[in-house]
Amino acid sequence: MNYWKISLLSFVCLFAAVNGRAQTKAPSSETILTTAYAQAVREHKNVMVIFHASWCGWCRKMDSSLNDKACSKFFSDNYVICHLTVDESKGKENLENPGANDFRKKYNGDKAGLPFWLIFNENAQLLADSKMSSDTGGAATAGDNTGCPASDREVDYFIKVIKKTSDLTNEQLSVIAKRFRQNERN
Secondary structure: OOHHHHHHHHHHHHHHHHHHHHOOOOOOHHHHHHHHHHHHHHHOOEEEEEEEOOOOHHHHHHHHHHOOOOOHHHHHHHEEEEEEEOOOOOOOHHHOOOOHHHHHHHOOOOOOOOOEEEEEOOOOOEEEEOEOOOOOOOOOOHHHEOOOOOOHHHHHHHHHHHHHOOOOOHHHHHHHHHHHHHHHHO
16 A cells, blocks of 8 residues: 555544544433442442533642542542532533432532532432532532632531541541641632
8 A cells, every 4th residue: 555545544434433422422410320320339348520611720620639648548448439420511521420410400510610529428328519508507509619628617617528438537627637738729
C-alpha cells in the first residue's frame, strides 16, 4: 500500500473511533448504583454518591481531596464512592447518566449546586447528605449545600457526617479535616 492509502485508512479509522466514542451513552444511574450497592454489601461499606459535572471546578476539588494520598485510604476503606453526572453543558449532555437528575431530585439536591453528595448504607438507606442545617437549628435549604467542604463550617459538618458513617478515628478525621480546609485557599 502506498503512503496515501495508509494515511486515508488511518484517518477513516480515527474518525470512526472518535465518532463512535462521542455517541456512546453514559451508563444509567441505576446501573451505577446497583454496582455500588453490590460492592458495598461484599465489602461491608457505605456508599457515597457524588453528583458532579465535567465543567465543575469544585467537583474536581472534591475528587482531588478524596483521592489525596494523605486520606484516600480512609475513604476507600469505608466507602464505595460513585459519581453521577448531571447538568452538563450544551453539547456534552451525552456524559450525563440517565436517571441521575431524577435521583438527585428525590433527595432534594436538584437546586443545591454541585458537587452534591449523599451517603447510604449497603441497603440503600440514606444516612446523610451534603445539606447543612441552618445555624438556628432549622431544616437545610438548597443554599446550605456543603458541596466540596472548604470553610471551617463546611469541613466541620463534613467531619461530623464522616464520623457518623465510618469507623475512622479522631486522628484520621483530623487528617481529612486538614486536607479539606486546604480547598478554601486553593
